[in-house]
Amino acid sequence: MVNGTAIHWHGMFQNGTNWMDGTSGVTQCPIPPGQSFTYNFTVPNQWGTFWWHAHAGSQYVDGIVGPLIIHSPDEPHVDKYNQDLIMMVSDHYHTDSGSLVAWYLSTASEGVEPVPDNGLINGRNSFDCSMAPEALFPSAPGSGNGKNRCISDAPRTIFEVEQGLTYRIRIINTGSFADFKVSVDEHELTVIEADGVDMVPVKVQRVPIHVAQSRIAKAFSQEPPESADWKESAWSPHCDDLKAEMLKPFFARDAPKADIQVVLEMSFQTITRDRVNMGYVNRTSWRPQLDNPTMLQVAEGGGNSAMVFDASQLVVTLETVQTVEIVVNSKQIIWMKEHILFTW
Numbered sequence: 001m002v003n004g005t006a007i008h009w010h011g012m013f014q015n016g017t018n019w020m021d022g023t024s025g026v027t028q029c030p031i032p033p034g035q036s037f038t039y040n041f042t043v044p045n046q047w048g049t050f051w052w053h054a055h056a057g058s059q060y061v062d063g064i065v066g067p068l069i070i071h072s073p074d075e076p077h078v079d080k081y082n083q084d085l086i087m088m089v090s091d092h093y094h095t096d097s098g099s100l101v102a103w104y105l106s107t108a109s110e111g112v113e114p115v116p117d118n119g120l121i122n123g124r125n126s127f128d129c130s131m132a133p134e135a136l137f138p139s140a141p142g143s144g145n146g147k148n149r150c151i152s153d154a155p156r157t158i159f160e161v162e163q164g165l166t167y168r169i170r171i172i173n174t175g176s177f178a179d180f181k182v183s184v185d186e187h188e189l190t191v192i193e194a195d196g197v198d199m200v201p202v203k204v205q206r207v208p209i210h211v212a213q214s215r216i217a218k219a220f221s222q223e224p225p226e227s228a229d230w231k232e233s234a235w236s237p238h239c240d241d242l243k244a245e246m247l248k249p250f251f252a253r254d255a256p257k258a259d260i261q262v263v264l265e266m267s268f269q270t271i272t273r274d275r276v277n278m279g280y281v282n283r284t285s286w287r288p289q290l291d292n293p294t295m296l297q298v299a300e301g302g303g304n305s306a307m308v309f310d311a312s313q314l315v316v317t318l319e320t321v322q323t324v325e326i327v328v329n330s331k332q333i334i335w336m337k338e339h340i341l342f343t344w
């Protein structure tokens with residue numbers, strides 16, 4: 001790699017090993033080109049479906065992602081299916097993410113996000129490269145400088161299933177922008193896990209999944225389905241979509257009483273002069289301090305965190321171990337990195 005990087009283990013609590021979280025500018029400096037870094041942590045009390053991704057700039061959008069599956073004998077649904085399948089769904093751009101971000105943060109975009117060129121399952125799909133000139137940064141098929149190359153008729157991902165078996169499909173949206181609705185033609189899906197938390201099984205036809213979420217559905221393989229084209233089936237009035245209120249944790253737990261409350265106002269704001277969109281937290285945009293990560297500042301402050309951070313940084317300091325209730329107000333969809341679903 002020509003750039004620094006870090007690998008984030010999405011969904012891991014990292015309780016006691018914060019410095020292994022892999023978030024560059026927060027828990028570590030990026031790993032420099034040509035250097036190595038070993039992530040070493042134990043996971044005592046989590047299992048289920050997670051993923052990992054590069055956490056420096058927009059690198060993960062270019063494909064530095066993968067699943068992270070943790071098995072446990074304590075899983076409540078472990079005897080309810082025959083085989084495991086991993087299904088990473090993602091949007092895909094033919095253009096490298098660095099060019100896309102530079103465009104998005106320029107006046108040329110007028111604040112409009114780049115529209116993905118394709119959708120992938122486990123990193124694969126086919127594309128008609130004669131369509132490529134319609135992409136944001138056009139490239140002739142088979143040519144280009146290595147950044148924007150398009151090759152027609154690439155193979156798709158194929159899952160081979162056996163009739164009569166039940167499959168645990170671990171669906172992960174590893175994409176950057178688009179959400180998906182996942183369904184299996186003429187099969188009901190039983191959702192049993194969401195974001196690494198076991199759920200009371202709930203039957204649906206379609207599983208909507210946003211960026212960075214994981215949803216586990218079981219499908220019982222029946223007669224081979226009569227497939228319908230997407231444009232005929234997608235708007236069917238007979239589909240039950242999974243909704244947030246249908247998810248009930250299998251191991252019900254009340255949320256602990258909060259000692260303090262932190263309110264975060266999340267938004268996208270348009271800088272009027274340039275018409276450039278920026279992500280805001282409490283009315284301020286943010287830039288990671290890559291050469292001076294937050295955790296390093298804590299370490300160098302000798303434990304006196306309150307003395308280290310100036311008012312320009314949103315760092316909540318606690319004197320001792322406390323329960324913090326974070327209230328997120330947002331008009332947009334927010335990507336929660338580590339959270340646990342409690343009973344409500």
Ligand SMILES: [Cu+2]
Binds near residue numbers: 008010011337
């Ligand atoms: Cu993540």
